[in-house]
Amino acid sequence: MSDKTLIKGARILGAEAADILVENGVITAVGAGAGADSTGAVVVEAAGLIALPGFVDLHTHLRQPGREDAETILSGSQAAAVGGYTAVLAMANTNPVTDTAEAAERVLDLGVAAGYVDVQPVGAVTKGLEGHELAELGLMARSRAAVRVFSDDGKCVHDARVMRRALEYVKAFGGVVSQHAQDPSLAPYGSACCHEGEISGQLGLPGWPGIAEEVIVARDVMLARHTGSRVHIAHVSTAGSVEVVRWAKSQGIDVTCEVTPHHLILTTDELLGYDPTYKVNPPLRPAEDVQALRAALADGTIDAVATDHAPHAKHDKDHAFVDAAFGMLGLETALSVVVTTMVETGLLDWAGVARVLSVNPARIAGLDGHGLEIAVGAPANLTLVDPSAKVTVDRDASVSLSRNNPWHGRELTGAVHATFLRGKATVMEGKLV
Amino acid sequence: MKKHLLSIDDVTVDDIHALFETAAEMHDVQRRDVKKLPALRGKTVINLFFEDSTRTRSSFEIAGKWLSADVINLSAKGSSTSKGESLRDTVLTVTAMGIDGLVMRHSASGAAQQVAGWLRQESSTIPVINAGDGTHEHPTQALLDAYTLTRRLGSLEGRHIAIVGDLTHSRVFRSGVKCLTKLGAEVTVVAPPTLMPSGITAWSKDAGFATSYDVDAVLPTADAVMMLRVQKERMSGGYFPTAREYTVGYGLTRSRLGLLKEGTPILHPGPMNRGLEIAPEAADAASSAVLDQVSAGVAIRMSVLYHLLAGPSAAATTGE
Numbered sequence: 032m033s034d035k036t037l038i039k040g041a042r043i044l045g046a047e048a049a050d051i052l053v054e055n056g057v058i059t060a061v062g063a064g065a066g067a068d069s070t071g072a073v074v075v076e077a078a079g080l081i082a083l084p085g086f087v088d089l090h091t092h093l094r095q096p097g098r099e100d101a102e103t104i105l106s107g108s109q110a111a112a113v114g115g116y117t118a119v120l121a122m123a124n125t126n127p128v129t130d131t132a133e134a135a136e137r138v139l140d141l142g143v144a145a146g147y148v149d150v151q152p153v154g155a156v157t158k159g160l161e162g163h164e165l166a167e168l169g170l171m172a173r174s175r176a177a178v179r180v181f182s183d184d185g186k187c188v189h190d191a192r193v194m195r196r197a198l199e200y201v202k203a204f205g206g207v208v209s210q211h212a213q214d215p216s217l218a219p220y221g222s223a224c225c226h227e228g229e230i231s232g233q234l235g236l237p238g239w240p241g242i243a244e245e246v247i248v249a250r251d252v253m254l255a256r257h258t259g260s261r262v263h264i265a266h267v268s269t270a271g272s273v274e275v276v277r278w279a280k281s282q283g284i285d286v287t288c289e290v291t292p293h294h295l296i297l298t299t300d301e302l303l304g305y306d307p308t309y310k311v312n313p314p315l316r317p318a319e320d321v322q323a324l325r326a327a328l329a330d331g332t333i334d335a336v337a338t339d340h341a342p343h344a345k346h347d348k349d350h351a352f353v354d355a356a357f358g359m360l361g362l363e364t365a366l367s368v369v370v371t372t373m374v375e376t377g378l379l380d381w382a383g384v385a386r387v388l389s390v391n392p393a394r395i396a397g398l399d400g401h402g403l404e405i406a407v408g409a410p411a412n413l414t415l416v417d418p419s420a421k422v423t424v425d426r427d428a429s430v431s432l433s434r435n436n437p438w439h440g441r442e443l444t445g446a447v448h449a450t451f452l453r454g455k456a457t458v459m460e461g462k463l464v
Numbered sequence: 465m466k467k468h469l470l471s472i473d474d475v476t477v478d479d480i481h482a483l484f485e486t487a488a489e490m491h492d493v494q495r496r497d498v499k500k501l502p503a504l505r506g507k508t509v510i511n512l513f514f515e516d517s518t519r520t521r522s523s524f525e526i527a528g529k530w531l532s533a534d535v536i537n538l539s540a541k542g543s544s545t546s547k548g549e550s551l552r553d554t555v556l557t558v559t560a561m562g563i564d565g566l567v568m569r570h571s572a573s574g575a576a577q578q579v580a581g582w583l584r585q586e587s588s589t590i591p592v593i594n595a596g597d598g599t600h601e602h603p604t605q606a607l608l609d610a611y612t613l614t615r616r617l618g619s620l621e622g623r624h625i626a627i628v629g630d631l632t633h634s635r636v637f638r639s640g641v642k643c644l645t646k647l648g649a650e651v652t653v654v655a656p657p658t659l660m661p662s663g664i665t666a667w668s669k670d671a672g673f674a675t676s677y678d679v680d681a682v683l684p685t686a687d688a689v690m691m692l693r694v695q696k697e698r699m700s701g702g703y704f705p706t707a708r709e710y711t712v713g714y715g716l717t718r719s720r721l722g723l724l725k726e727g728t729p730i731l732h733p734g735p736m737n738r739g740l741e742i743a744p745e746a747a748d749a750a751s752s753a754v755l756d757q758v759s760a761g762v763a764i765r766m767s768v769l770y771h772l773l774a775g776p777s778a779a780a781t782t783g784e
Contacts, residue, residue: 229663235573235599235638238662304581305574349552351572353598
């Protein structure tokens with residue numbers, strides 16, 4: 032394989048067409064004349080395509096180790112590449128939990144072996160995600176995996192004292208705690224299965240009220256202020272959470288947050304058929320929340336889109352709604368959802384898409400080689416997007432091992448055409464290379 | 465009539481009247497020496513109960529047997545589901561035995577609807593009768609309650625019916641209010657705020673019924689009162705402080721009987737917590753309809769089984 036690639040005529044962040052020359056994984060020329068010396072280069076015709084920095088997912092469940100029937104680091108990496116990603120953060124709620132340096136290095140190594148995206152492990156905040164004792168945060172940070180993001184995702188670090196200590200402790204190595212904001216006394220794990228509101232009241236489903244998220248967000252921004260540390264709020268889902276974060280940022284508190292693609296479009300209306308495909312944590316919210324989340328993503332209150340890609344074996348969804356597993360797929364469709372909800376509506380331009388899918392998440396996670404300007408000297412982590420493609424999602428076409436795909440049958444706009452990880456094409460014409 | 469009875473949403477007013485008409489005929493069977501009718505001879509009905517039940521299961525069992533169906537009770541609790549089998553697999557296994565009707569109870573809201581969806585995917589024609597799904601619906605209970613009231617009051621058009629108790633956790637309420645408002649009744653539901661389902665102030669308007677926290681204000685105009693069971697576990701959940709306080713606030717006590725118009729029917733789906741939500745004087749009052757509800761239950765379930773498994777609509781079911 033050639034170590035020289037010429038991407039011809041791509042619109043960088045939606046600007047005028049330009050060429051991008053990549054040699055040995057690094058961008059060596061950008062602009063109209065970049066293709067002058069293309070001898071021996073693989074030429075990628077990119078007329079009409081948008082060039083963006085490769086996407087970074089702050090929130091992916093790869094299920095390995097423990098549930099390799101639902102997803103593996105390899106299959107999840109492939110799904111990520113198809114979705115335009117060049118780096119993903121692999122959540123710690125595997126079995127065993129990623130709560131030691133050894134476990135983190137194992138995830139890192141499996142990611143390198145897969146070779147489709149950089150797989151950066153997230154470390155657990157507490158041992159076994161149990162919320163009581165801090166996991167070996169420092170050893171994970173010092174390991175080869177250089178863990179910087181810590182999360183008990185799936186569970187909330189609900190004890191304020193433990194959260195305070197975690198925030199203080201990670202300051203020593205520039206870490207961040209990504210909080211799954213769910214007060215379990217207001218929204219019990221397991222039973223609280225859908226947004227508490229008119230629809231849950233009518234369907235007789237145990238509700239997961241927005242305040243169960245908002246009280247934790249409010250508490251944690253105050254803890255971040257008190258400790259002078261950095262907190263990240265995973266998957267914000269309500270207008271109230273957004274208001275709190277907006278206020279906290281105005282006070283100079285070091286807080287960032289993410290929204291999932293599904294919370295940008297799907298609403299509680301999906302629950303009427305009791306289809307567990309739409310069971311997710313935090314739950315789908317009413318349309319008013321969806322609108323508030325879009326507005327907050329547009330104005331920068333929400334920093335990033337993160338998928339919360341949560342593959343599940345079919346038999347773990349074939350239960351009664353309250354008994355079925357939480358979560359839905361997201362990696363392969365995230366860009367299309369962002370284009371459909373944010374670009375087509377005029378809320379974000381392509382620089383904005385780069386910001387929420389790449390630049391900000393890379394900065395939050397501390398991934399130096401990702402989310403960079405497409406400029407000479409930068410690692411060639413790139414995604415080419417067809418901005419006007421109409422895609423009808425087919426769950427059986429997914430490269431994920433799972434099929435809990437809420438997007439099946441929906442028409443979305445925008446498609447990933449190609450993905451490059453340090454100059455190496457992982458995806459071409461929408462297909463894995 | 466639709467193929468399944470999953471929710472009161474599945475039946476029209478005409479369907480309800482047709483079910484009542486058949487139920488009235490079936491009701492007479494209960495007083496005969498020989499109770500068997502041949503309507504479902506050769507048909508097999510499975511009562512698949514994932515949740516404990518004595519009265520509903522035996523009511524369905526008697527209903528099926530008096531129609532000459534072979535009725536088999538399957539208690540799924542503690543069997544396959546505890547081994548981790550999915551609900552879909554459990555139900556498809558049972559229905560693959562070649563049965564003609566599935567009566568199902570499950571502790572999870574929506575379970576019957578999900579099962580009907582899976583059967584549709586498998587192109588199965590077996591009707592599903594919801595015998596209670598979590599805190600969602602219990603349509604045969606609603607039908608038997610409305611039938612009992614119709615026999616007492618005649619048409620329910622414009623009649624004021626109070627439903628009092630733990631609304632949040634009640635499938636009897638959710639089905640009942642739909643059925644009664646369909647039949648033209650004015651319904652007021654009464655509960656402490658902690659036992660009102662989320663969002664009810666908004667959706668009650670669309671659904672056409674009223675809500676109240678004040679049972680004493682509602683009872684004087686009621687033409688019937690339905691008391692709901694209150695589970696003592698709700699106290700540990702913080703829904704109300706003590707049983708004593710609940711009784712004083714929301715129970716149908718002896719003194720509250722005086723607020724009711726003469727002869728106002730008193731209903732309770734059972735099992736009753738005597739002394740908590742209903743005083744013995746109310747449960748045993750001459751106007752109490754509690755035992756009528758039980759006998760009506762058999763008649764209504766015979767009617768439902770007949771219509772879905774043997775009636776003209778069984779052959780001619782069109783929609784889902």
